[in-house]
Amino acid sequence: MAETVLIVGAGPGLSASVARRFAKEGAQVALAARHPEKLQDLAAELGARSYGCDVADRSSVDFLLAQVTADLGTPDVVMFNASGRVRGAFTELDPEAVKQALLVSCYGGYLLCNAVVPQMLERGSGTILLTGASASVKGYARSASFAMGKFGLRGLAQSLARELQPEGIHVAHFVIDGGIRSESRPDDGSDALLDPDAIAETYFQVARQHRSAWTWEVALRPWVENF
Numbered sequence: 001m002a003e004t005v006l007i008v009g010a011g012p013g014l015s016a017s018v019a020r021r022f023a024k025e026g027a028q029v030a031l032a033a034r035h036p037e038k039l040q041d042l043a044a045e046l047g048a049r050s051y052g053c054d055v056a057d058r059s060s061v062d063f064l065l066a067q068v069t070a071d072l073g074t075p076d077v078v079m080f081n082a083s084g085r086v087r088g089a090f091t092e093l094d095p096e097a098v099k100q101a102l103l104v105s106c107y108g109g110y111l112l113c114n115a116v117v118p119q120m121l122e123r124g125s126g127t128i129l130l131t132g133a134s135a136s137v138k139g140y141a142r143s144a145s146f147a148m149g150k151f152g153l154r155g156l157a158q159s160l161a162r163e164l165q166p167e168g169i170h171v172a173h174f175v176i177d178g179g180i181r182s183e184s185r186p187d188d189g190s191d192a193l194l195d196p197d198a199i200a201e202t203y204f205q206v207a208r209q210h211r212s213a214w215t216w217e218v219a220l221r222p223w224v225e226n227f
Helices: 014-024 036-046 058-072 095-123 144-167 196-207
Strands: 004-008 028-033 049-052 077-080 126-133 169-176 217-220
Touching (some): 028 036, 058 095, 077 095, 095 144, 126 196
Parallel strands (some): 004 028, 004 077
């Protein structure tokens, strides 16, 4: 039976590369985003299914999991790639905007895991991949909301890895420490930006790790990026 991979917070960048990597191996891919219309081309390319989901809303996340399970079965691999941020001087930040950023970046990860973990526990297996950033381990000036959200997601990942690993569920967190190249942000040939396909290969290989040597966290950065 084909592996089912659910990617939440899907878009044209890193998540698209991850989707392509798993689809290459014959996986059934489910793509979810707040605005699913942006997923039409990628879904058509991969023969994937696309869904709408507001990760900050419990009922929306639960409905997503119910749809995916009905269509494709319990996900074998779940990737959380959603995030929110509000830039600006701390004293000028809108509290409501900060709250929304935290709901997306951190609480959304919790809601997704909360929805899928019971299914994985019942089956006795599963892989959860959570996308972090430089802000997961380094709080930058004028980026308080992003740091809070990403620090929180990392804490969730570490806690879940310790709790769920003995139950056969692999939880891994990825610190993406650097800019990712894209059509709007091309690399100049120096490899100073992360290649999304190269990042996706790491996600894929971590998901394929033997349980005798599971990774809970990996940091990825360009060779020229400062630690």
